Amino acid sequence: MSNNEDFDMQSNHDGEEEWLSKTEVKRQMHALQELGARLTKLNQEQLNKLDLSDKLRSAIDEFHRIKANGAQKRHLQFIGKIMRTEDADEIEHAIGLFEAGHQAHTQVFHKLELWRDRLINEGNSALQEYVSENPTADVQHLRQLIRNAQKELKLEKPPASARKLFKYLRDVADV
Numbered sequence: 001m002s003n004n005e006d007f008d009m010q011s012n013h014d015g016e017e018e019w020l021s022k023t024e025v026k027r028q029m030h031a032l033q034e035l036g037a038r039l040t041k042l043n044q045e046q047l048n049k050l051d052l053s054d055k056l057r058s059a060i061d062e063f064h065r066i067k068a069n070g071a072q073k074r075h076l077q078f079i080g081k082i083m084r085t086e087d088a089d090e091i092e093h094a095i096g097l098f099e100a101g102h103q104a105h106t107q108v109f110h111k112l113e114l115w116r117d118r119l120i121n122e123g124n125s126a127l128q129e130y131v132s133e134n135p136t137a138d139v140q141h142l143r144q145l146i147r148n149a150q151k152e153l154k155l156e157k158p159p160a161s162a163r164k165l166f167k168y169l170r171d172v173a174d175v
Contacts, residue, residue: 033080035088038095040064040079046098050091056082112173116166120149137172 020028039047039056040063047060059082063075083091118126119142127146131137145168148161 029080029084032083032088033076035092035095036060036079036083037076039091040076042095042098050094051087052091053082053086056086108173109170112166112169115169116149116162119146119165120153120162123150134172141168 039050039052040060042050047057052060056079059075059079063072063079066072066075115126115130119130123146127139127142130142131139142165145161145165149159149165152159152161
């Protein structure tokens with residue numbers, strides 16, 4: 001087959017060959033390149049948990065050393081090419097788990113921020129509701145933190161006590 005033809009052959013899971021259009025081949029290559037780009041956004045600890053080939057891992061490390069934008073784009077294409085030999089489904093699944101964990105972590109922090117704001121603005125009614133949801137919380141300590149944060153807010157001082165309150169809420173939530 002020549003490079004100018006509009007179809008390419010690919011083996012499926014049953015060992016049979018199926019014909020893919022040039023557009024479909026390009027679509028698959030772009031998807032692999034995008035997956036490779038998502039890999040470059042993971043930290044070292046997450047990358048270590050993945051079963052990546054040495055070639056792909058060194059290409060990802062090299063990507064982080066490149067500073068020129070055009071060179072990074074070309075290197076992403078190279079990473080996409082290497083991705084053809086990797087188990088893309090397994091990598092996609094692992095990245096999805098990392099991203100889901102990050103979203104859950106973010107949701108917990110947003111909830112704690114809402115509690116902090118409610119405790120400072122609503123006082124005792126919010127405190128009673130918070131303690132009913134978190135019976136291990138030290139009510140005396142919470143009241144002191146809330147009073148200090150309210151005083152800071154009234155005097156328009158930096159929110160040091162509000163940060164302490166947030167830290168305590170985070171400790172109670174064990175995040």
